Amino acid sequence: MQVGNKSYRTQSDIPADVPVFPLSGALLLPGAQLPLNIFEPRYLAMLDDALSSNRIIGVIQPALDEKASGQSPVADLCSIGCLGRITSFSETGDGRYVVSLSGICRFRVIEELGKGRKPYRVCRISPFLGDLDTSGDNGAEVDRQALLDSFKAYLEANNLEADWASVERASTETLVNSLSMMSPYGPAEKQALLEADDLKTRAETLIAITEIALARDSDENGHVLQ
Known part of the structure; x- marks a missing residue:
């Protein structure tokens, strides 16, 4: 490193x-x-x-x-x-x-x-x-598309925008870690992201947390997120 x-x-x-x-x-x-x-x-x-x-x-x-x-x-x-x-x-x-x-x-x-x-x-x-050891986990096993879909759904639900050109250019490792650090979630969720065993697990954890947040918000707003 x-x-x-x-x-x-x-x-x-x-x-x-x-x-x-x-x-x-x-x-x-x-x-x-x-x-x-x-x-x-x-x-x-x-x-x-x-x-x-x-x-x-x-x-x-x-x-x-x-x-x-x-x-x-x-x-x-x-x-x-x-x-x-x-x-x-x-x-x-x-x-x-x-x-x-x-x-x-x-x-x-x-x-x-x-x-x-x-x-x-x-x-x-x-x-x-x-x-x-930076030669090992480069994010090859991460479902990048699922991560991007989750990120996009969160942005749309909260009327936010992103520089998609920069997002697409970012390496998978940078994408996973940047989204984890920037995510607006609480201390318990941030600790779970930190303690994830590898990049794939961190990405899956972030997707799961985001889906829970979206489902909760949709319930509070009285409609179902498609």
Whole structure:
């Protein structure tokens, strides 16, 4: 996996401990990009530290089960997130950072470290090393037409438009991951898309979620979607 100016190919290329940015409803996938607007002091500190070291942070959602955190004021985290490398960075002049994270690989949280030692959270992780091999899953098994049909139906149901020339030119991998990240679905759906075993499964999951959303909307509007 080549991300910016850095190659990530083996376990040794991935840090064991990473700062994490809990974001509900956010999705970063390997090979994709996620723009972030950073303004909270603790996350400004996190970005400063990351920029001075390996430029890696983990994007992860707070635990989906609200009861998971118990009486703790700090929410638990989902078990799986995605590592990103800071590949674009600018200061706004009003105390914010605007950055672009490029996805490296997914990771599983082993444990959270040193609560209170840093203003932000740090986790020990186990990376999904299969995500680093870009020679394998290129989307050949994805039903691209079914995905496009689902996307088109969603756009039509919501009176939206798309640049179809760009959509048709996009590789299947780019299409699946971009639509997954851009999709307006909730945290549980975004987590399911992140945890999909492969590109084919992610595409099928996205189609299923979209069909459920369309069916729900048609029921609420009192008509059946054809």
